[in-house]
């Protein structure tokens with residue numbers, strides 16, 4: 210087990226008898242930056258939860274840095290898909306601090322070192338100025354930065370980011386993607402980041418993991434994002450369209466296949 | 478006023494209740510579970526009424542009832558099932574059982590009133606020792622779970638990924654709430670636990686304090702409510718519970734106005 214950060218072999222996960230992950234295998238080398246793509250319900254969140262050991266696959270194995278996956282692995286930083294946030298009155302700092310060794314029994318008391326760590330995580334995402342604001346007064350994108358700071362606590366070597374670009378405007382998407390990329394480069398982290406829009410990641414990704422119908426293909430962007438590969442994955446004809454340096458996936462026949470089609474990119 | 482033994486005991490009892498109500502209430506409001514604590518006190522009421530009927534101490538029944546209810550709510554409360562429905566059902570069933578017990582408990586109608594509305598002036602020295610023990614137990618329990626509980630309340634998925642057992646934590650917390658409720662109900666009665674546990678905590682959260690500070694402020698506000706309530710009851714002819722409830726409302730309203738003025 211050398212330099213594979215994540216190795217997935219023959220993983221199947223059933224939900225209500227239906228395979229959400231269907232015999233998936235891939236290997237992600239350490240230090241790569243992977244965009245995880247797929248329409249709503251393609252299984253991106255489920256895959257992340259499975260990698261974290263929170264869902265038990267009915268078949269197959271997962272190794273994280275050569276070890277079978279298990280809950281509570283400190284080397285993985287996780288940013289869940291954004292939900293409504295509670296505690297609107299707590300400050301950004303308290304919000305991030307709650308995640309600092311938050312699994313330990315005892316009181317939420319932060320010593321000098323813990324405070325330094327929390328401040329460093331806030332600084333890494335440029336959120337020092339959000340630290341004193343009540344969380345409820347922040348915009349969606351600002352809250353997402355705080356969640357990213359939480360995922361960075363404890364210096365993880367692998368980052369699983371579930372739609373960190375959701376609800377950002379196009380310029381912010383690119384900016385955030387570049388920030389994550391720079392952080393990953395500086396710290397030598399492996400990043401898996403799910404997104405509905407491949408374009409903000411263009412030029413940053415080493416690999417794309419494309420998911421549809423419980424299947425997944427991993428490869429370089431130019432290999433995966435082709436009409437043949439994606440048509441095979443969807444089991445229906447889809448077309449990859451280039452417009453300038455942007456990529457879009459469209460269903461060819463339209464009609465019935467439209468629902469399983471996803472449009473990568475935000476309008477031409 | 479302090480020359481009387483029962484008044485000194487009452488002040489001490491209010492102090493013990495405030496110690497617990499502040500931090501427990503803070504977490505309840507943070508987690509949006511104030512309704513759950515309300516329900517637990519009602520389950521406790523059913524337990525207490527049953528205990529009286531069987532000739533047992535009311536506090537024992539109250540504690541057992543509330544803890545049982547807490548575990549039940551914690552176990553049944555799946556994320557998918559609407560929790561407010563589960564809790565509302567538990568609450569109404571409990572009140573029904575309590576009503577039944579009281580119906581047969583014809584010989585002591587006054588203890589029923591004490592259960593519902595509290596009887597802080599009737600607390601004796603041995604009861605005070607019990608209340609003290611319950612306070613210590615609650616605070617110790619909370620001191621152990623506080624950190625993961627805060628994490629799990631604010632960021633459940635991340636906490637789960639870090640190995641926090643959400644279900645276990647949920648049940649442990651509800652047990653702590655149940656014990657706190659049983660203790661607090663001695664002072665405010667089961668119907669008004671809300672006022673000592675939730676109002677100060679909600680006010681302190683609204684003012685935007687950090688967690689540990691916020692719990693401290695909530696404790697101080699609860700203490701203020703309890704003691705001022707006792708003083709006001711002494712000088713007027715109204716029951717302590719009335720004053721505590723009114724003060725609870727005022728504390729929260731004042732905090733809200735204060736935040737409005739500061740533009741938050």
Ligand SMILES: Nc1ncnc2c1ncn2[C@@H]1O[C@H](COP(=O)(O)OP(=O)(O)OP(=O)(O)O)[C@@H](O)[C@H]1O
Nearest residue numbers: 224225229247248249250251252253254255256290
């Ligand atoms: N708790 C659950 N119980 C039953 N089915 C579930 C559950 N969670 C997810 N599913 C199903 O699993 C499938 C994959 O869901 P998942 O959340 O992984 O998709 P996703 O790719 O993250 O989608 P999105 O882009 O909308 O976030 C969906 O069909 C969903 O209905």
Ligand SMILES: [Mg+2]
Nearest residue numbers: 253254290371
């Ligand atoms: Mg998802």
